Amino acid sequence: MTNNGVSLTHKMERKAVEVAVDKIIKGVEKDKEAQIEKIIELSKKFYGDDYKEEDYQRYIKLFADPNSRMRKLLDKVVGELDPNVLKMTIMNLVYESLYRGTQKTRKNRIKYDCNIPWLILFDPTDACNMHCTGCWAGEYGHKHNLSFEDMDKIVTEGKELGIFFYMMTGGEPLVRKKDILKLAEKHNDCEFSIFTNSTLIDEEFCENVRKLGNIAFQLSIEGSEETNDGRRGEGHYQAVMKAMDLLKKNGIFFGTSICYTRANVEAVTTDKFIQMLADKGARYGFFFHYMPVGNNAVKELMPTVEQRKYMIKRIRELRDFEKYPDLMFFPMDFQNDGEFVGGCIAAGRNYFHINSAGDAEPCVFIHYSNANIHDKSILEILQSPLFMAYHREQPFNENYFRPCPMLENPEDLRELVKETGAHSTDLESKEEVDHLCGKCDEYSKEWAPVADEIWNSKEHKEKQHDYTGRYQNYSKDYKEKMHLK
Numbered sequence: 001m002t003n004n005g006v007s008l009t010h011k012m013e014r015k016a017v018e019v020a021v022d023k024i025i026k027g028v029e030k031d032k033e034a035q036i037e038k039i040i041e042l043s044k045k046f047y048g049d050d051y052k053e054e055d056y057q058r059y060i061k062l063f064a065d066p067n068s069r070m071r072k073l074l075d076k077v078v079g080e081l082d083p084n085v086l087k088m089t090i091m092n093l094v095y096e097s098l099y100r101g102t103q104k105t106r107k108n109r110i111k112y113d114c115n116i117p118w119l120i121l122f123d124p125t126d127a128c129n130m131h132c133t134g135c136w137a138g139e140y141g142h143k144h145n146l147s148f149e150d151m152d153k154i155v156t157e158g159k160e161l162g163i164f165f166y167m168m169t170g171g172e173p174l175v176r177k178k179d180i181l182k183l184a185e186k187h188n189d190c191e192f193s194i195f196t197n198s199t200l201i202d203e204e205f206c207e208n209v210r211k212l213g214n215i216a217f218q219l220s221i222e223g224s225e226e227t228n229d230g231r232r233g234e235g236h237y238q239a240v241m242k243a244m245d246l247l248k249k250n251g252i253f254f255g256t257s258i259c260y261t262r263a264n265v266e267a268v269t270t271d272k273f274i275q276m277l278a279d280k281g282a283r284y285g286f287f288f289h290y291m292p293v294g295n296n297a298v299k300e301l302m303p304t305v306e307q308r309k310y311m312i313k314r315i316r317e318l319r320d321f322e323k324y325p326d327l328m329f330f331p332m333d334f335q336n337d338g339e340f341v342g343g344c345i346a347a348g349r350n351y352f353h354i355n356s357a358g359d360a361e362p363c364v365f366i367h368y369s370n371a372n373i374h375d376k377s378i379l380e381i382l383q384s385p386l387f388m389a390y391h392r393e394q395p396f397n398e399n400y401f402r403p404c405p406m407l408e409n410p411e412d413l414r415e416l417v418k419e420t421g422a423h424s425t426d427l428e429s430k431e432e433v434d435h436l437c438g439k440c441d442e443y444s445k446e447w448a449p450v451a452d453e454i455w456n457s458k459e460h461k462e463k464q465h466d467y468t469g470r471y472q473n474y475s476k477d478y479k480e481k482m483h484l485k
Contacts, residue, residue, distance in 0.1 A: 014095070014189070017042070021090050021121035028078055037064070053335040069321040076328045077283055082251030088213030089253055092191040097165040104162025114382045115258070115348030115391045119156050119165040121364055122354040124151060124176040124479040126427055128197070144356040144427055148179045150373060153188050154354060167193045169358060169364065174200035184212050193218065195257050197236065198243035218257040218286060219243055221277075223267030248281035255284035260311060261301040262290075269314045287315060289335040291365045291407065292439040295429045299439050305446050312336045312415040312454065314402070316463075343395030347387040359425035362390055366406060366413065368422040368433065385420035401451040408444050408451070410437035 020042055024035045038268065040060050049431065077084060090288050097118065105116040126144040146154075154400045155166060173180065173194050186190050193216045201217075209215045225237040247254045256277055258268050268287070277285060289308070292299045303311070318324060338344070345351055346363035353364040358373040360381040371384040381387065393412065395403065402408035416422075417433040424430040456458055 010100070010212070012024075013092070013428055015255050017095050018087075018091060021087055021166050023341070025083060025087060042238040056088045067325075069325050069327070073283065073328050073330065076139075077253070078253050079252060080248065080281060081253055081272065082213070084213040085251055085253055086208060087197060088188075089191065089216070092164060092189060096142065097191060101162045101164040108161050112379060112383065114379075114388060116161050116382060117163060117348040117351045119167055119279060119351045120154060120163055120354065120378075121167040121169060121351055122146065122151065122154055123170045124168055124173050124180065126171040126356040127175045128172040145176070146354070146356055146358065148182060148327050150358060151179065151183050152186065153377065155183065155190060159187070159190070161378060161435070163378075164190045165193070165352075166190060167195065169195040172197055174202065174205075177205060180215070181208050181212065186216050188214060190214065191216070191462065193222065196243075199236070201243040201246055203246060206246050207250060209252055210250045215252075217247060217252070217254040219254060219282070220257045222258055223264045223270075223273055226394065227264050227267040244280040244282065253284060255286065257286050258291055259288045260303060260307075262303050262307065263301060263305045265303055265311065268312070269318075274318060274327065274329055274331070275370040278327060282329060285333060286331065287333045288369070289310070289333075293365050293431075293436065294426055297439065302443060305450050306334070308447065309454070310452060319455075332398075337408070338400035343397065343400045343403040344390070344405060347390030348382045349390070349394055351391050352381075352387070355425060355427065357425070357427060360384070360387075361425055362386060365404075366416050367424060367426045367431065369425045370420060370422050386416060386422040389416045389420050399455045401455050402444075402448065402484075407440050408447060410440040410444055413437055416456065 020038075024038055024042075027035050027038075037060055043056070053363045062068055063074055065071055066075075069424070081089070102118065103117065108116045124146050151206060155346050158164075168180070174196050177200065180192070180194070183452050184190075191214055195218045198219045198221075219240050221237070221240045230366045244254070260268055263295070289303065289311075290300055290301045291297075311333060315331050315336065318327065318331050320331075341350060346366065348362075351363075354373055355361060355367075359367075359369040360373060360376070361367055361369050369384075370386045370415075371381045376384070390405075392415070393405075396405045396409045397403060405412040414433055414437050424432065
């Protein structure tokens with residue numbers, strides 16, 4: 001009876017929110033300012049005293065000003081997205097994941113005394129129709145695949161813990177188009193987001209995605225046509241351009257996934273390139289530092305210390321509303337934005353990764369595991385030795401420009417893997433942890449003093465995000481930092 005009661009209450013609440021969202025979407029064209037205030041009021045109903053009244057008023061002012069970049073970006077998104085895509089994004093990403101899911105994961109973190117993530121990243125397949133330089137993904141035709149039943153299990157068990165956001169990578173996830181669409185349809189209360197090389201996106205697929213409304217995309221692209229195709233193969237750049245046009249035409253939410261290397265750092269951050277992404281309809285972008293993962297990794301592609309310093313400055317510059325008031329693109333840096341999420345987010349702290357063989361890995365870049373989805377539940381995975389060791393040690397560094405236990409703190413990953421007896425899960429060829437970390441030792445030593453100088457600089461402290469300090473001594477002060485109601 002209790003479970004049925006909870007389920008009924010949830011259904012009734014979701015329906016009420018859905019009705020309110022429908023009214024807001026329909027009213028946007030008539031009076032945007034009024035609808036923005038209604039959105040804030042709806043948020044206050046659910047988030048309550050998680051935020052102060054002055055915070056809500058600041059949001060109203062920020063989004064109500066038609067000349068502010070945030071308002072312009074909001075107008076772009078609302079104006080471009082198909083109404084069903086917009087509605088499902090709000091319902092699943094904002095209501096289910098950010099609101100209901102977050103409340104549930106917070107409680108479960110205390111109940112089970114382990115990390116419970118906000119999202120799960122998994123690989124439907126390791127098959128890929130490309131072979132990019134420096135990528136560990138398998139060649140097209142490999143046999144490692146998560147069955148539909150595997151993927152359904154991941155999402156079903158994840159939802160029980162409060163997880164309503166799922167990302168997919170690979171390989172090329174869209175090799176499994178039919179199963180992905182089936183999964184999104186079955187779990188229409190979840191948001192799905194796919195990292196893709198773009199080459200398998202076509203009109204028919206876009207039409208199916210538009211009707212479902214709960215799938216977004218991150219398209220891989222790396223600078224100019226010459227720079228991009230130099231790593232990803234001739235013709236890939238034009239395939240991405242075509243995919244962007246199709247997604248924009250169908251009102252589907254998408255952004256970009258950009259791996260920056262020693263060879264392309266400048267190319268992927270020029271004003272011309274970033275503006276091109278915005279013009280094509282990408283409204284956000286993830287930037288990923290090249291990681292020397294795998295026995296065949298190209299260590300020489302790792303950015304230099306000077307290039308990484310440049311990336312920290314450049315991404316923040318592109319987010320500067322005063323310098324770029326009309327840029328309708330919001331960039332995020334997976335490695336250098338650690339201060340906004342309290343350092344390393346792996347092993348379920350905010351996310352974890354399941355590869356195409358079912359191995360549960362702390363991070364998409366850390367190929368070691370004690371557990372597999374084929375014989376463990378999601379909760380058992382989160383309580384496995386390696387994940388619990390992460391839980392105990394996070395954050396790995398009080399300087400959040402040095403968040404990773406591999407890239408910036410390789411001695412930590414060595415210890416964690418050996419202590420827990422985790423085995424290599426690299427599907428191409430097993431890589432010993434000493435071999436992987438050995439490629440990072442010199443880099444970490446060179447980067448440490450530079451990172452410390454930036455972190456401790458007066459300029460950074462003045463601009464430092466006001467909640468960064470909440471995450472200090474994270475694992476020691478866990479319950480208080482989660483500020484449970």
